[in-house]
Amino acid sequence: MREVKEDLEKTLIPIPRFFCKKCGKTTSVLPECIPPRRWYLWAEQHTCLLLLLTGSSFRKVSKSQTPSRHTIKRWQYELIERSEEFSVQLKSKFSWLGYHANNYLNFWKACLDKMSLSTAMYTLNQMGVNVP
Numbered sequence: 082m083r084e085v086k087e088d089l090e091k092t093l094i095p096i097p098r099f100f101c102k103k104c105g106k107t108t109s110v111l112p113e114c115i116p117p118r119r120w121y122l123w124a125e126q127h128t129c130l131l132l133l134l135t136g137s138s139f140r141k142v143s144k145s146q147t148p149s150r151h152t153i154k155r156w157q158y159e160l161i162e163r164s165e166e167f168s169v170q171l172k173s174k175f176s177w178l179g180y181h182a183n184n185y186l187n188f189w190k191a192c193l194d195k196m197s198l199s200t201a202m203y204t205l206n207q208m209g210v211n212v213p
Contacts, residue, residue: 096109097109121147121148121152122199123197123198123199123202124197124198124199125146125147125148126156126198127193127197127198127199128146129142129146129148129153129156130156130157130160130189130193130198131193132145132146133153133157134186134189134190134193135190139153139154139157159213160185160189161185163213164185164188164189166210167201167205167210168183168188170204170205170208170210171192171201171204171205174204174208175195175196175204177195178191178192
């Protein structure tokens with residue numbers, strides 16, 4: 082897993098910038114793999130959350146992954162806090178998610194088994210939901 086992370090760190094991801102002739106300012110659009118206002122990529126968050134969902138402790142996850150235990154806890158608590166909102170929206174887009182019990186654990190295990198966290202968050206963003 083560390084080798085994959087090192088490869089990701091060396092990969093340059095172009096972020097296109099656009100100039101608005103009307104207001105004279107530039108803006109950019111982040112690619113799906115980069116979360117807005119976050120330090121770590123979605124792939125790292127996905128791995129940490131999936132380990133927690135499958136029964137690993139915060140301590141064990143933080144020893145095998147780069148983020149600190151505090152950061153990993155924050156990610157999980159934020160996901161739990163927004164889980165109901167996210168699950169309703171994702172179930173409306175992906176009907177197969179509706180077959181899973183309305184609890185945090187089962188829903189996110191099923192979701193992250195079939196799609197990446199970046200895809201789920203990108204989908205939510207496209208639906209107008211403010212994602213972390």
